[in-house]
Amino acid sequence: MRFLNLSKKGVAIVLSAQLVLATQAVTMAQAEMLGTDQAINKYTALANRNALMDQIQRDDVQAEIVALGIDPAEAEARLAALSDAEIATMLTQMENDSAGADIVGTMFTIFVILLVTDLLCLTRVFNFTRCVR
Template identity: 40%
Template sequence: MLFAQRCLSAFLVASLLFTGSIQAVQAAMIGTEQVATATISDKAAQDKAKIIEMLSREEVQTQLVKRGIDPQEAKSRVAALSDDEANQLASQLDKAPAGGGFIGAVVLVFLVLLLTDILGFTKIFPFTRSVR
């Protein structure tokens, strides 16, 4: 029992000695508007950076010059976009096809001709056999 009291009193003395080294931490509530504004501004900055990165590509700059647009002026206009406009333009860039327009059309025509050849309406490809 005496040993337990000595251990407990040593623990309490050590605890009291270390209480002076505890630093106070201050925390405050963050409002919803503040978080939403920070999130929206970060998203808008990312969208503008994505658009400017797209405009920095060599082939895009070549096409801009062909159409009579100064690439630096285009970048300054992107910087002047509002957050909503930048978000809308970045989402359109994400949804745009990556140059697959012509190849997609060729594949579609090939598949239609192949189907009509298999069904016996045409005889274009020698490697198909007609169902009829």
């Protein structure tokens, strides 16, 4: 019976010590307020990184990377190492440098050039214009 009491005391002491240690680890966590701007910036940066990673994993991009003599795995590793600002800059450049992206502006410029040449009697494209002569 005495052995049973000792084993109960031993188990109680071990469980008490474990409980104290477990609660000490939990109290070390700290929380702080996270602003809306910070949360939006965090998820925007994550979305930008994922969009760029999706672009680099396309088959035509992979073929071009290999043609340039670059290992695709190394390119992905370097892309993962970029900062959020560098990724945002790269995406902005990709959007601005797209071929044929400003088709409306190009069509308007061509229309104005043809209109002026019709008014100067150099061409006869539009029926609604009259020569200046």
